[in-house]
Amino acid sequence: MSDSNCQSNFLTPYPPLAESHLSAIPAIPSGLAAEPLQEGGRAGRLLLVDSLEINRRLAKGMLRSAGQYEFFEAATGRAALEILDRQPVDLVIVDLMMPDISGPEFCRRLKSSRKTQLLPILMITSLQGAEHEVLGIDAGADEYLTKPLHPSVLRARVRALLRHKSAIDSLDEAETILFALAQAVEARDSYTAEHCQRLATYSVALGVALGLSRPELVALYRGGFLHDIGKVSIPDSILHGVRHLDEEEWAIMKLHTVRGEEICRPMKTLAPVLPIIRSHHEKWDGSGYPDGLRGENIPLLARILQIVDIFDALITERTYKRAFSVEEATRLLEEEAARGWRDAELVSLFVSLLNRNMLESTASLIDTDWPELSSMLRSLQAMHRNIQGTGVAQVIAMPESVL
Numbered sequence: 001m002s003d004s005n006c007q008s009n010f011l012t013p014y015p016p017l018a019e020s021h022l023s024a025i026p027a028i029p030s031g032l033a034a035e036p037l038q039e040g041g042r043a044g045r046l047l048l049v050d051s052l053e054i055n056r057r058l059a060k061g062m063l064r065s066a067g068q069y070e071f072f073e074a075a076t077g078r079a080a081l082e083i084l085d086r087q088p089v090d091l092v093i094v095d096l097m098m099p100d101i102s103g104p105e106f107c108r109r110l111k112s113s114r115k116t117q118l119l120p121i122l123m124i125t126s127l128q129g130a131e132h133e134v135l136g137i138d139a140g141a142d143e144y145l146t147k148p149l150h151p152s153v154l155r156a157r158v159r160a161l162l163r164h165k166s167a168i169d170s171l172d173e174a175e176t177i178l179f180a181l182a183q184a185v186e187a188r189d190s191y192t193a194e195h196c197q198r199l200a201t202y203s204v205a206l207g208v209a210l211g212l213s214r215p216e217l218v219a220l221y222r223g224g225f226l227h228d229i230g231k232v233s234i235p236d237s238i239l240h241g242v243r244h245l246d247e248e249e250w251a252i253m254k255l256h257t258v259r260g261e262e263i264c265r266p267m268k269t270l271a272p273v274l275p276i277i278r279s280h281h282e283k284w285d286g287s288g289y290p291d292g293l294r295g296e297n298i299p300l301l302a303r304i305l306q307i308v309d310i311f312d313a314l315i316t317e318r319t320y321k322r323a324f325s326v327e328e329a330t331r332l333l334e335e336e337a338a339r340g341w342r343d344a345e346l347v348s349l350f351v352s353l354l355n356r357n358m359l360e361s362t363a364s365l366i367d368t369d370w371p372e373l374s375s376m377l378r379s380l381q382a383m384h385r386n387i388q389g390t391g392v393a394q395v396i397a398m399p400e401s402v403l
Contacts, residue, residue, distance in 0.1 A: 122145065
């Protein structure tokens with residue numbers, strides 16, 4: 001389709017634009033006009049993507065009467081992607097037909113990127129026919145409207161999409177707080193620096209070797225950071241004591257798995273991680289805790305993380321032990337498997353990967369070929385650097401009675 005034909009199709013449904021048209025748009029009752037304000041009282045940020053300025057002006061006119069919005073405009077898909085790369089946006093309104101990147105292709109690009117995959121998209125077109133709507137929705141558009149636009153319908157759809165975005169942002173913030181809390185737990189002990197990061201990366205590497213699905217690998221990665229979050233409630237005298245724990249102290253220590261599960265359970269997105277948090281201290285022979293699970297009744301992901309967790313603890317210096325060599329650590333793992341404590345097949349695979357230096361290479365491939373995990377890792381590293389002296393760190397230091 002030529003540019004001239006594109007422009008003709010865009011303009012056909014609209015009468016000539018004049019100031020009188022914009023001023024004639026009916027006002028919205030004051031109660032609804034306040035709704036576009038996002039969390040913290042800021043205006044919703046809308047990105048209008050349309051090759052014709054006249055269409056963007058008309059959309060802005062319809063929406064301005066509905067409340068406070070901050071508008072960003074782009075005449076091409078590439079220009080819109082550049083804006084999204086540097087500017088947070090709450091909603092994208094995009095035309096189906098654009099001169100460079102089509103509307104459906106633009107949607108696919110946003111939904112395939114971790115940074116923008118949850119960004120709501122409203123697609124608009126002058127093309128009639130259900131097949132165009134199906135094309136837009138299949139590509140990732142969250143809503144679809146056909147021109148000529150009815151002002152009240154456009155405003156209602158925008159309000160609904162912004163409400164949905166606000167709810168997603170709240171969940172994302174809650175999840176971020178949990179990860180920050182997990183990093184703060186790690187920060188309490190200088191001997192375990194970067195422990196969670198190593199567990200997350202190497203657990204995924206072992207999962208890749210087992211041929212696990214991507215959702216399972218994501219759960220493993222998150223579990224690496226969150227598995228010990230329940231230790232937030234364990235007093236330092238127990239958590240970092242230099243002597244052996246007595247029976248009462250050990251009972252308190254073992255509660256960290258249950259408390260960790262309780263902390264993360266309200267987050268539905270973390271449901272696949274809960275078995276890792278609760279069961280990573282179970283033993284193959286049923287002598288572990290908190291439920292005394294035996295054999296394959298122990299969730300596979302928990303068994304994977306457990307092996308990596310034990311290995312990393314063995315090769316790391318602690319207040320009560322020296323750092324073992326890799327050879328010593330693998331020998332101890334194999335001895336525990338022979339004793340019936342660990343999944344012998346998983347231990348054998350893990351040792352095999354270590355001996356062939358495949359854990360390091362697989363972990364590197366994850367960072368190269370899995371951008372969303374690399375992005376999560378960078379975010380968590382930044383939180384880890386900034387965690388000292390924050391409110392979260394102060395909460396960690398509170399007495400157990402407060403927690």
